[in-house]
Amino acid sequence: MNLEDRISAFVNLGKKLRGLIHSGDFELLETINHQHFKNAWFTPENVRFALYAIAESLDKELIEKWLSKYPELINETEPETIGIIMAGNIPLVGFHDFMCSLITGNRVIVKTSSKDSELIVYIAKILCEMNSGFDKMINFTQNSLSGFDAVIATGSNNTSRYFEYYFGKYPSIIRKNRNSIAVIDGSESEQELQELGRDIFSYFGLGCRNVSKIYIPEGYALNNLIDNWNGYSNVVYNSKYANNYDFYKAVFLVNKDKFLDTGYLLLKEETAISSPVSVLYYEYYNSKSELETVIETNKDNIQCVVSKTDVPFGKSQNPNLWDYSDGIDTIDFLLKIKS
Secondary structure (H helix, E strand, O other): OOHHHHHHHHHHHHHHHHHHHHHOOHHHHHHHHHHHHHOOOOOHHHHHHHHHHHHHHOOHHHHHHHHOOOHHHHOOOOOOEEEEEOOOOOOOOOHHHHHHHHHOOOEEEEEOEOOEOOHHHHHHHHHHHHOHHHHHOEEEEOOOOOOOOEEEEEOOHHHHHHHHHHHOOOOEEEEOOOEEEEEOOOOOOHHHHHHHHHHHHHHHHOOOOOEEEEEEEOOOOOHHHHOOOHHHHHHHHOHHHHHHHHHHHHHHHHOOOOOEEOOOOEEEEOOOOOOOOOEEEEEEEOOHHHHHHHHHHOHHHEEEEEOOOOEOOOOOOOOOOOOOHHHOOHHHHHHHHHO
16 A cells, blocks of 8 residues: 555545534444543534544645655655554544554554543544555554554653653653643634634643633733633533532632632633643733743643634644644654654
8 A cells, every 4th residue: 555545545534524424424423422421521512523623634635735745755665563552631632643653654553542442443444444455554452552663652741751661762752741822912803712712612621732721911801701702601511521610619719719700611810821621721911022931931831822823713623734742743753763
């Protein structure tokens, strides 16, 4: 299977997924609805959102634009075996690593998260239908990884230490916790502020590309933001989200912390970037140069920046194929292994 065949298979995967989503395919609907029973964070809306985002990214022009940066991909070489340890914070969060490994002509051994064990298997099944050559390139395991040449592992700051201990002697990408921020300059339209709500509330804020902290100009009225987010208030009807909301509200009250309560989101002025689920941190800034210094200081903890000049409002969870996690070029990493 050459590069053109692999690209064609992923393009057809995208077409197939879009068709299944639009037609309301029974097996897909059953798979989507079943996830909520395995992981209460994986609501049908969230799973559908993740599937649709992947399907939209699997466009022939987009894939070719992405891979055009790597002309050496056309040279067929012996495949390596890439061990992929997937996280389970949001649906299909490990798909991009899965795709990068396969489209570069490698084999994969995938250790799925217990919180998201079915969706990537469902995707792989369709991919193999698009090209049976992938049958011998994809393996799943619930056991410890073995027989690999390189590792891509995603987890928390705690699990990253475990990964580094066990996989440090292999070529590896080991990802830790990151969060995303938004910068408000005061010129945003109501539409843009409403779209910012999607960056905050999609997946209940559990993704590394979810905005967990906003920077606002000195004197900016928080109500300008809050008034545009009422459409997301139903997040509080999820029991796990509601438990977080009640817990942190109680903590803030006991500690006599100053915070703003919208009834579904707690806003707290804080210098930290990573906020808990149901809490959004905010911080005022006086000048752009001051803010740039703060962002540069925290760059290793920031996944992406949402603003009028960076990632557009509402698009943090719709990254381009070339928007690599942690800024690490996965394709370049895989090509260096081969060379």
